[in-house]
Amino acid sequence: MSTLKTVCVYCGSGPGTNPLFIEAAKAFGKALAENGVRLVYGGGAVGLMGAVADAVLDHGGLVTGIIPDFLRKREHALSRVQEMIVTPDMHERKRLMFERSDAFVALPGGVGTLEELVEQLTWKQLGRHAKPVLLANIDNFWEPLFSLLSHMRQTEFIRPGFTVDILKADRVEEILPKLKAAAAQVAEREKALAPEVAHKL
Numbered sequence: 001m002s003t004l005k006t007v008c009v010y011c012g013s014g015p016g017t018n019p020l021f022i023e024a025a026k027a028f029g030k031a032l033a034e035n036g037v038r039l040v041y042g043g044g045a046v047g048l049m050g051a052v053a054d055a056v057l058d059h060g061g062l063v064t065g066i067i068p069d070f071l072r073k074r075e076h077a078l079s080r081v082q083e084m085i086v087t088p089d090m091h092e093r094k095r096l097m098f099e100r101s102d103a104f105v106a107l108p109g110g111v112g113t114l115e116e117l118v119e120q121l122t123w124k125q126l127g128r129h130a131k132p133v134l135l136a137n138i139d140n141f142w143e144p145l146f147s148l149l150s151h152m153r154q155t156e157f158i159r160p161g162f163t164v165d166i167l168k169a170d171r172v173e174e175i176l177p178k179l180k181a182a183a184a185q186v187a188e189r190e191k192a193l194a195p196e197v198a199h200k201l
Contacts, residue, residue, distance in 0.1 A: 004183045008040040008101035010116045011048035012109035013075050021108045022051050024138040027172040035176055043067030044075030048107055052076050066093050066098060082116045103132040103179045108141040121164055132160025132182035134167035136175060
């Protein structure tokens with residue numbers, strides 16, 4: 001069975017308008033550090049990205065940042081992380097984030113966060129991997145997406161047998177317990193991205 005050693009966090013490069021978003025990012029970073037779980041994230045020092053990474057580091061945890069070269073200045077690559085990987089493009093960034101993570105968490109964010117999240121859900125739906133994917137539904141941020149997924153099921157664009165297996169946590173304290181429980185059900189061989197998929201990224 002799989003253990004939870006690393007968690008990839010997708011989140012906004014801005015702070016958003018709700019102070020609860022930054023608070024949640026900091027609280028989750030602290031929880032990761034205190035539980036000995038390494039953070040894998042987009043490498044930036046700004047917004048929710050910076051908040052979660054700083055919190056991990058401030059509480060003695062480990063961080064891997066993975067950032068495309070063209071975003072290093074725009075998102076202010078966080079220099080104090082233990083490991084910073086600079087990739088030539090977004091595809092390589094996403095492949096490495098996948099390979100280095102045991103689970104995925106989406107905090108509030110924008111189009112980029114949504115795109116990374118949906119890609120993981122798609123791969124999981126198609127049986128390409130079995131790693132846990134969780135939406136941190138801070139102050140109901142992700143409710144519109146849950147409604148859209150429900151609409152897709154009702155209109156049978158998400159058909160029976162092709163369910164979208166997604167975890168939901170309304171509070172930061174729920175995230176790691178839910179991920180650990182889900183990861184414990186995943187065999188190590190099921191964590192790997194199918195070779196033909198990885199090769200194309």
